[in-house]
Amino acid sequence: MTNAFFINHHYSSMNYSQCMKRNQHIKKFTMFGDRFAFLPDKLKNEKMDALKLAGDQLESALLSLDEPAAEKIIRDAAKQTSPIKIAGELISSTLKRIGDTWEKGELSLSQVYMSGLICERIIDKVLPAQSASRKNQPKMAIAVLEDFHLLGKRIVYSSLRASGFGLTDLGGGLSIDDLVSIVKEEQIKILLISVLMLPSALHIKNLKSRLADDVKIVVGGAPFRFDENLWKEIGADYCGKDSAEAIEIVSKLMEENK
Amino acid sequence: MERVLTTLSHKEPDRVPLFLLLTMHGAKELGLGIKEYFSKAEHVFEGQKRMQKKFSNDCYYAFFHAAIEVEAFGAEVMYSNDGPPNSGLPVIKNIEDIKYLEAPKVGETKVLHKVLKAIELLKTEGKDNIPIIGVAMSPFSLPVMQLGFEKYFELMHFHKDLFDRLMKINEAFCVDWSNAQLAAGATAICYFDPVSSPTIVTKDLYRETGFRVAKSTIAKLNGPTATHFASGNCLQLADILPETGTAVVGVSTQEDIGKLKQAYQKKLTLLGNMNGVEMRTWSPIKAKTIVKELIRKAAPGGGFILSDNHGEIPFQVEDETLLSIADAVKEFGTYPIKKGF
Numbered sequence: 001m002t003n004a005f006f007i008n009h010h011y012s013s014m015n016y017s018q019c020m021k022r023n024q025h026i027k028k029f030t031m032f033g034d035r036f037a038f039l040p041d042k043l044k045n046e047k048m049d050a051l052k053l054a055g056d057q058l059e060s061a062l063l064s065l066d067e068p069a070a071e072k073i074i075r076d077a078a079k080q081t082s083p084i085k086i087a088g089e090l091i092s093s094t095l096k097r098i099g100d101t102w103e104k105g106e107l108s109l110s111q112v113y114m115s116g117l118i119c120e121r122i123i124d125k126v127l128p129a130q131s132a133s134r135k136n137q138p139k140m141a142i143a144v145l146e147d148f149h150l151l152g153k154r155i156v157y158s159s160l161r162a163s164g165f166g167l168t169d170l171g172g173g174l175s176i177d178d179l180v181s182i183v184k185e186e187q188i189k190i191l192l193i194s195v196l197m198l199p200s201a202l203h204i205k206n207l208k209s210r211l212a213d214d215v216k217i218v219v220g221g222a223p224f225r226f227d228e229n230l231w232k233e234i235g236a237d238y239c240g241k242d243s244a245e246a247i248e249i250v251s252k253l254m255e256e257n258k
Numbered sequence: 259m260e261r262v263l264t265t266l267s268h269k270e271p272d273r274v275p276l277f278l279l280l281t282m283h284g285a286k287e288l289g290l291g292i293k294e295y296f297s298k299a300e301h302v303f304e305g306q307k308r309m310q311k312k313f314s315n316d317c318y319y320a321f322f323h324a325a326i327e328v329e330a331f332g333a334e335v336m337y338s339n340d341g342p343p344n345s346g347l348p349v350i351k352n353i354e355d356i357k358y359l360e361a362p363k364v365g366e367t368k369v370l371h372k373v374l375k376a377i378e379l380l381k382t383e384g385k386d387n388i389p390i391i392g393v394a395m396s397p398f399s400l401p402v403m404q405l406g407f408e409k410y411f412e413l414m415h416f417h418k419d420l421f422d423r424l425m426k427i428n429e430a431f432c433v434d435w436s437n438a439q440l441a442a443g444a445t446a447i448c449y450f451d452p453v454s455s456p457t458i459v460t461k462d463l464y465r466e467t468g469f470r471v472a473k474s475t476i477a478k479l480n481g482p483t484a485t486h487f488a489s490g491n492c493l494q495l496a497d498i499l500p501e502t503g504t505a506v507v508g509v510s511t512q513e514d515i516g517k518l519k520q521a522y523q524k525k526l527t528l529l530g531n532m533n534g535v536e537m538r539t540w541s542p543i544k545a546k547t548i549v550k551e552l553i554r555k556a557a558p559g560g561g562f563i564l565s566d567n568h569g570e571i572p573f574q575v576e577d578e579t580l581l582s583i584a585d586a587v588k589e590f591g592t593y594p595i596k597k598g599f
Contacts, residue, residue, distance in 0.1 A: 199341030
């Protein structure tokens with residue numbers, strides 16, 4: 001038997017206006033304001049309102065695990081603009097907001113994970129993996145160093161892909177030697193590393209010393225959440241506490257590499 | 259033992275009990291590699307015995323490593339030279355495999371016997387003066403190692419029948435394994451349940467799953483339990499966690515110990531919440547400052563055991579730091595706790 005019996009009751013039992021009311025308390029995401037800066041005020045406000053509304057609806061659909069509803073919202077929004085813009089604006093901002101809410105302790109990791117997974121599946125339909133829109137990006141990959149604690153990697157991978165970024169999932173259980181040779185062979189320029197165990201985090205220092213200076217290392221995972229100086233100690237270029245921060249960091253790196 | 263029992267009854271003992279939950283440090287102490295150390299009961303017994311004396315620890319910690327439980331289910335264990343052993347690839351490859359899964363019987367599972375033997379040796383050594391903490395993964399959290407987190411979320415959200423079946427199998431194993439440790443001489447069981455933390459699942463989902471499973475499992479154990487969220491948050495659960503029948507809660511450093519104390523006051527004893535990851539970088543002065551602050555906030559009235567927030571202190575933490583913690587407990591943890599120090 002397959003059913004969604006564990007759908008979060010808090011959200012599934014909320015009606016639309018309750019969801020909207022709740023969303024007023026969530027940190028407002030401001031990127032839309034800059035996107036429409038060239039438009040007259042009235043039109044700009046209408047566009048922002050439409051995206052904000054779509055974002056609120058998408059968030060409610062994702063937190064209720066309602067994939068068909070989420071797909072409809074994304075497809076409707078994509079009719080107004082290009083899929084890559086929808087990935088970058090609507091999906092990315094919604095996932096970022098969900099990540100931020102988890103960070104505040106108001107959502108659970110299972111909701112963050114399921115939201116990313118649903119968005120990834122939808123965006124793969126509207127923006128296929130081999131889409132030309134994904135190609136103007138430096139080569140990027142994500143891996144779990146030394147063990148098989150794959151969830152953090154999966155959440156970040158899904159969130160980035162759903163946000164329109166192209167990246168390779170290198171999997172888990174990789175040694176430093178494995179990663180050094182893959183990065184060199186594949187000419188990877190941005191390497192995201194997820195770890196759960198402290199020893200794995202400490203071993204990244206060795207990895208960093210063996211990679212070229214132009215390879216940027218972005219780290220994330222539990223040890224970095226419990227010791228905020230650890231990422232600097234091991235020589236990482238950036239540290240993302242969660243998928244929301246990973247999206248921000250990667251967006252910044254992409255801008256720098258344009 | 260009396261110090262611990264007094265604090266568990268929410269009264270003030272002679273001083274704050276200190277549970278340094280050390281697993282791999284015994285290997286260092288004996289000059290052994292981690293894999294070799296965990297290969298024999300005698301190593302762990304000797305390691306625990308020496309560390310208890312060295313750090314004036316108020317317990318023996320009979321925990322080998324979490325992966326030993328999935329090893330009992332047939333999984334591979336990956337050893338490291340500087341960290342805890344990990345489980346390898348998940349033993350349940352497909353969710354449908356749960357239909358054919360059976361719980362291993364502790365009596366027939368050789369890999370678990372060394373843990374029971376270590377407990378027996380510690381029991382003989384401690385003569386009921388030093389509590390022995392056994393460990394079991396909760397039936398609700400074990401699937402992370404059995405299936406991997408992703409498949410487990412899928413199971414949890416979309417396959418009710420198989421989820422229920424896995425919980426039954428895991429509960430049978432958890433009860434058998436916990437009671438075997440209690441029969442061997444363990445004083446209490448540390449019931450590791452990180453998936454139940456609101457960090458991982460919502461409180462509503464917990465009510466329907468981890469809570470229900472914990473209540474059913476803990477009722478079948480022949481001894482007390484400490485529920486540990488292994489760094490996960492638990493402040494939100496203060497109103498329902500005591501209903502599971504547990505006596506102690508392992509709390510995270512990411513939640514304020516003062517608020518936790520208030521929320522769990524007279525209901526559960528707090529175990530925590532020193533930051534194990536950061537501990538690696540603590541100076542003796544920093545260790546002293548942190549211990550002092552935790553005692554100030556959480557020790558008055560009893561119901562508090564000083565410990566780390568994860569249930570395992572990293573291998574990288576130096577003995578000097580652990581000694582500073584032990585000294586600080588002696589200096590600041592003597593009851594009655596001085597006000598305004």
